[in-house]
Amino acid sequence: MKIDLKSYPIWHPFSQMSEWAEMPKIIRAEGVWLYDEKGNKVMDAISSWWVNLHGHAHPHIAKRIKAQLDRFEHVIFAGFTHDHAIELCERLPKHLPQEDWKFFFSDNGSTSIEVALKLAIQKYIQHDKVEKVTIIALEGAYHGDTFGAMSAGERGFFTDPFEQHLFDVKFIPSPTKENAAVCMKALQEALGEHNVLIFEPLVQGAGGMIMHDKALLDDLLREAKKNKTITIADEVMTGFGRTGTWFASNQLKHVPDMICLSKGLTGGALPMSLTVCKQWIYDVFLTEDLSLAFLHGHSFTGNPLACAAACASLDLMEEKKTWEQIEMISSMHREAAERMKDWGSVKSVRTCGTILAIQVESDLEAGYMHPVRVRLYDAFMKQGMLIRPLGDVIYLLPPYVIKKEDLLWAYQMIEEVLYTEVESNLKADVH
Template identity: 40%
Template sequence: MAIQYWGNKGGQRNKILAFRHSYHGDTFGAMSVSERSVFTAPFSDYLFEVEFVGTPTRDNIYELLSLVRREGSSIAGFIYEPLLQGAGGMRIYEAQLLDELLAELSGQGILCIADEVLTGFGRTGRLFAGEYLRHKADIICLSKGLTGGTMALGVTAVTERLFEAFLSDDRRKTLFHGHSFTANPIACAASLASLDLLLDEGNLQRIAHIGRRHEAFLEKLALYPIVKNPRSIGTILAFELNTGEDGYVNAIGPAITKEALAQGIYLRPLGNTVYFMPPYCITEKEMDQVYDFLVHSIVVHS
């Protein structure tokens, strides 16, 4: 959509900017804008070129801003997972620094594409991760929590500026990429029901409570030398186990999944990155059961 937008406007921009450690999906386009990794390796010869940069830190922010100023006139769009990179290792980064980058990108006219498939609908503590930011995206990609997992549904929301670039009597400016199940009525009904539950005051309080419990548990995690970088954002808790090489293929992940299943718990670590992302309806007893298992697992693997 970002690439066609510039074509519709008569521009020549065709470069896409994305973050390292990103994951945006499994089509060839989505793999192209994702980190080159074990997920994409079999298809590397078929992926289009993307300029990857690190998520903003205090050490690299000025380098990132300089790159945008230097190459901005050729960049069509920038795609990012706001504040939390999911499949790339549950990596959390600062809202303030992302805001600085988004301000420069917007100033250069670059379309900003927020992938809120994982971060949307309360996962980061607010309804959307973009609510932590002053500068808003031009395109937002939504799914997962949209229907509470009951049915597959995705939504792409855009600003008026983008919408108007495709609204034309010239049919060559049409966005032809619709799909057979567009606006499936059952999926749309499921999403409306899910949103009603999400916005219930009791549920919003549970989201905040889960976040507070995670923050308290971080203090316990910090006591174990095997635990690296314990962190949380909203309802997501994550840490690495310092055993072997960091990454998705670390064998400790499947081992922990097997141990957890034996205790009636389903956890699926990303290699040695262990994370706990509970449903909002989880009970106090169930939260305690998972926390106790995590401590037991840490001790066993120390």
């Protein structure tokens, strides 16, 4: 049944509203399960757009938010500070690569990117009196939907209408094994005198869970750093254990100058982000002159409820059992990937930490608009599993609390759905 668009008041994100059948109305959620008003339950296999770490309705996160709410809900963050913001920023450095960081708050992944790009550009233009900054990003990148973030992302039908209004960015191939020969050369050719390199470390999420060759990425960072480059690691998706370590940057030899965090920062409970920058960047802006300060902010910057949620999520991230779960999911994904390689419906399969990505076999051109996307989404929903394919790539990115038996069930559902929706169709095409 289609939604009655006349009476339905909402315009949903990333949606052609005319296409949608009735959307499930969620009335309760617990752990990895969402419950709708009709009594159906759906496994949240993608952590609600990659934000949820510890399962839905986690009592510890709720408790810390409530305690803060009982004291006060928000305070202007220019000229005022509060306990939870300080606690969060004092606790984070010990989990980041190196410890000399300063923390700038904003509201979501895209704004954390805007802040990082603006900091880098202002540093060069205003403080170093540089005339031109070269911005370099990876092909297949996604950094968000605001203008700066869109400019630094892969161009395509998402960005086409805005193309004339985006700033110039040089794109280089992602540092995957297949691109090894061309990647370094492309970077060397792209580098100008003063550069910014922005990248999603180890896994490029929305681009189709593209997984990097770690050594190659490190080589690129070394080359960039040799050539006056401010490096920005977009860890909006990869942060907080997703790739098997606290941050993907912990697995690299070359530490970025800025790290963008959001999504899992609050355990997925409330929107917030941090642009984490090296002390030396902060020091550049530290003068006696207000016009040389970083004049950027948002109404809800440093919101105390979101900071309380982030501290609660840190409490859980610091527990041994969370890391046991991350290891359990990672090793089950690796084993599953070995089995899936031989399935007729699977073109390729890859894993990194708690992320398992499967590209399905198809004779059609890949890409986000791949027609198999909608078919698979619907088929998984019928089985009671939320998976949002990225074109012809499906992936599992579950909350860390997922039980072993639920993960096994998820693999089994993938096998069944791929068989009925992909393999049998391929066979039918042959006959």
